[in-house]
Amino acid sequence: MASVYGIIKRTYLGMRPPIVSPLPDSKPLKFGILGAAAIAPNALLTPAKSHPEAVVVAVAARSKAKGDEYARKHGIAKVYGGPAGYQEMLDDPEIDVIYNPLPNGLHFEWTMKALAAGKHVLLEKPAANTAEEIRQMFELAERKNLVLLEAFHYRFHPAVQRVKAIIDSGELGPLKSMQTSLAFHLGYFKPGDIRFDYSLGGGSLMDMGCYNISAMRFFAGGDPTSVLSATHELDSPQVDRQTSATLVFPGGVTGTTFCDFGMPPYLKLIPRLPRLGAVIECEGGRIAMMNYVMPTMYHSITVTPQKGKRRVEKVYTFPTLGEPWWSTYRYQLEAFVNKVxxxxxxxxxxxxxxxxxxxxxxxxxxxxxxxxxxxxxxIPTL
Structure with a gap:
């Protein structure tokens, strides 16, 4: 019963956080959103309400009518609309930070333009379609002394960091293998979703798999040295609906990832439950984390030593930072504002x-x- 109450309370406060006033001695960062994106309320608008140094002041949309509706719904003061709307917002001297949740294929262009305009950028993941484009974006940010952050929000939550701490403590011995999964039932994403558009950087490996790869690299503390195997199932030519892969990390550690936009139902009838987990095998035991991506709602960290007692941990705050209802996005916003x-x-x-x-x-x-x-x-002109 306590767990159910905790879920309800965290969810309620996470969606309706206490609104705080700006700090008297620190000017809040003013954010502008590129595109009337569905992710922005959870990723930025709601977290900003409880942060005294962050405020969303503008949104830009290709359609002025859509931008106006979005602004009314979310209480945003300024709207930039039409073909020049994105650039007009970037040129607004009042705005300090651009939040870029555009489709993957547009990340490079509009992040480069935002940086060129002198704005810090909070950029949705994956940061771009190629590693070389990401390199160019960060090099520009460094030249202009601006903050650029790829928004892997899960990494800022204390539960995920607790898993990493257990691994690094040596309690369970050296790391042997990892498994990460992120998959939803068939129909979760509707036909026509931009995630299925190859020209915009679509594919399950780009969308869901980027979390899985990031998590394995984080837990391993290093990068893969090779791809042992990889398979896929297509939604359309060149767009993977599902991808499975096994990577090799330093020391012979293996990491297996599975991502799927739409797992077919059991017996063609029963919808499958989401897969949102990570399993880490060490020489002296196992760590299994349920819901590593969005742990605020609910998660569990099950530690099973080969010698010793099994235990389950749940971590929602750091010793000196956070509230149990803080979402991964709220922790991320805290880090971003601190960096700027x-x-x-x-x-x-x-x-x-x-x-x-x-x-x-x-x-x-x-x-x-x-x-x-x-x-x-x-093609950047800088």
Whole structure:
């Protein structure tokens, strides 16, 4: 009963957080959203309500009418609409940060333009369609002394960091293998979803698999050295509905990933439950984490030593940071604001991390024969 109450309370407060006032001695960062994106309420708008140093002041949309409706719904003061709307928002001197949740294939162009306009960027994952494009974005950010963060929000949550701490403690001995899964039942994503559009960087490995690869690299503390095997099932030519792959990490550690946009029902009738887990095998035991992607709602970390008592941990806050209802996005926003303000964030996704993650994805696509997603046609002038 306590667990059910906790889920309800965390969900309620996460969706309706206490609204805080700006700090008297720190000017809040003003955010603008590129596109009237469905992810933005959870990823930025709601978390910003409980952060005294973050406020969303603008949205840009290709359709002025859509932008106006989105702004009314979410209480956003400024709307930039029409063919020039994106650039007009980037040119607004009032805006400090651009949140870029556009389709994958548009990340490179509009992040480069935002950085060129002198804006910090919070960028949805995967950061771009190719590792080389990611490298170029970070190099521009560094030249202009701007903050660029690929929004792997799960990495900022204390539960995921607790799993990493258990691995690094040596309690269960050296790491042997890892498994990460992220998959939903058939019909979860509707036909026509941009995730199925190859020209925009579609594919389950890009969308769901990027989390799985990131998590394995985080837990291993290193990058894969080779792709042992990789298979896929197609939704359309070059767009994987499902991908499975096994990677080799330093020391002979293996990592297996599974992602699926639409797992077929059992017996063609019974919908399958989502797969949102990570399993880490060590020489002296196992760690199984349920729901590593969105642990605020509910998660469990089951530690099973070969010698010793099995235990289950649940972690929702750091010793000196957070509230149980803080979402992964709220922890991420805390880190992002701290970085821009010149403070040390509790956790961070560095340039090398983002580049290496997409490089691993590209190596899997090479193994399956599908190849990397299309490179952007945008040519920076800087």
């Amino acid at each position: 303000k010149g403070r040390t964030p509790q956790a961070w996704i560095a340039k090398e991390d983002s580049i290496a993650n997409l490089a691993a994805i590209e190596s899997i696509y090479a193994k399956t024969g599908l190849g990397s997603r299309p490179k952007s046609g945008f």
